[in-house]
Amino acid sequence: MGKTIEIRVGTFDNNFSIDCPTLHDNLISFGKMPILYVTMVYHVFASRSRMASKSDDITLVMGRTFTDHDLHHIPDMNVDRIYMDYNATTPLEPEVVQAVSDALRDAWGNPSSNYVAGATAKSIISQSRQSVARMVGGKSEDIVFTSGGTEANNLVLHTALEHFKKSCRAAEQSEGPTNGCPGLPHIVTTNVEHDSIKLTAEHFLADGKADVTFVPVSKVTARVDVEDIIAAIRPNTCLISVMLANNETGVIMPVQEICQRVDLLNKQPERLRILLHTDAAQALGKISVEVQELGVDYLTIVGHKFYGPRIGALYVNGPGRRTPLYPMLFGGGQERNFRPGIKLYLEERLQDVFRDRIRFNSHYPGSDVLPNTCNVSILGPALQGWRVLSTCRRLLASVGAACHSASGNRASHILLNCGVPSEVAANAVRLSVGRETARADVDAVVEDLRETVQLLEKTN
Structure with missing residues (x-):
């Protein structure tokens, strides 16, 4: 019973x-x-x-039944685990834990009020805004806090549509240039974006609210080509959104070059302004990110990707003045201590152990890649990524983006779009290292993978 x-x-x-x-x-x-x-x-x-x-x-109770690959790492939970899923989320720094604890205790008041707890809250928010702004080379007034990266990305897409409508209406009333106004607003993005961009754009498209072009990345470099982005622009293009670094392959996109080309188009008096956005969630804390160098209007920031809390922020270049920002809701009211050499050591050890049976899905000729991301497939019919991770005794990692974890053994569409064969993509495991990763951890993980592969091939 x-x-x-x-x-x-x-x-x-x-x-x-x-x-x-x-x-x-x-x-x-x-x-x-x-x-x-x-x-x-x-x-x-x-x-x-x-x-x-x-x-x-x-x-x-919410109605979901867990399958085998959902029950990740149930066996031998007493074994010390090695975390290599830093692209999904990072642990909080002790200083962050202390800051949050202090704020919950001392800054619980309404920051719009003038009593002590409220004034303390307002001061902490102001300091936080300045810190985030310095991190990306912006000004404190350019930072808008959000619940996370998904809200920040949605806010940008929502703003682009609103700005298009208002700009067309203003142009018609003043009998100014209306080139591009007939028809729906048009969004240009890539086919490897985070779901908070991809699904929102698809929703706009399905509902007839916008036209969307998903520019495919190169299947050689896994980068989007600048010329392909420019070629996709139409007179009614209102937004270009290209992530700064991909969360699965680690490939860094040519955002700066895209912004430079679009800036020239925006200087033409007869056309509507094209807004420029990059989702920098995976890049921050791993490579230098400077908004003025990039030339973007919007940049998405996600705290838990670089040892902060699960909140987000949106950089807006002069919100409401130089750059539009429209609310969706209405109501009241850099390389810090990061060690990129660990990833190189990890790849060397994997190559030594698995030799010609290994495929690195984060290696693309001519493309720069994040210094912490290793997407790898161990070739074999019984070595699907979810199966390998479910069998590993020590490794804690994922098959890809957290938003795709429910897809089970289906291959990542991002890897497929980057030219990875389906049988290779199905075996993919994303290993992302962080500040706490040591060489001993790498050795242990590679040995764990070696034992796991032997076990799976013996029992299948």
Whole structure:
């Protein structure tokens, strides 16, 4: 006879408590679930003190049933784990934890009020805004805090459509140049963007709110070609959004060159202004990011990608003055201590162990790549990425972007769009190192992968 065990998941992170000793130390990793509390019902036979087999039903009250690849790393949870999923999220720095704790205790007041707690909150927000601005070479008034990168990206796309409509209306009323106004606003982006850009653009397209061109990246370099972006521009183009660095391949995009070319077009008096945006979530903290050098109007910032809290920010070049910004909601009111050499060592060790059976999906001729990202496939019919990670005893990593984790063993569309064959892409694992990664960690992970491959090939 089974019994029910409740597991309550904490707020917006991986910390949670287990109320039943039956599970002992076998903790289940949920990843980064954007929910406040989840109750999981786990049926376990009373005669067993170990975890139920994977064939047992594991169901969330929100209606989702977990499959084999969802239950990542259930076996041997007492083993020390090695984290290599820094592109998904990073641990909080101790200074950040202290700052958040202090703010929750001392700055709980309304920052628009003049009592002590409110004034403290206002001062902390102001200091934070200045710090974020310095990080990207902007001014404090250029920083707009958001709930995360998804909101920041959506805010840009929403603004572009609103600005197009208002600009066309103003041009018609003043009998000024209306070149590009007939028809829908047009957005240019790439086919390897984060889902918060891709899905929003697809939604606009499906609803008839905008035309969208998804420019494909090169299947040789995995970069978008500047000329392809320029060729996609139409008279009614209102926004170009190209990520600064890809979250799966680590390839750095030619954003600066694109902005320089578009700036020349924007100087033509007869056309509507094209707004320029880059999602820099993966680049910040890994390479130098300077908004004036890039020449963008908007730049997306995501705190938890570089050891900060799970909030975001949007850089806007002179919000409301030089650059438009329209609200979606209405209501009240650089390389710091990073060690890129570790990634090179990781790739060398993988090459030494797996030799011609390894394929690096983050190597493209002529393309610069983030110094921490290694996307790799170990070739073999039983070595799909999710299967390898589910079997590893120590490695904590992912098959790609967190928003694609529910896709199971389907190959990443980003890798496919970059020219990676489907059978190779299905085996992909994204290893992203961070400040805490040591050479000993790399050695342990490579050995873990070697043992895992031997086990999977023996049992399949």
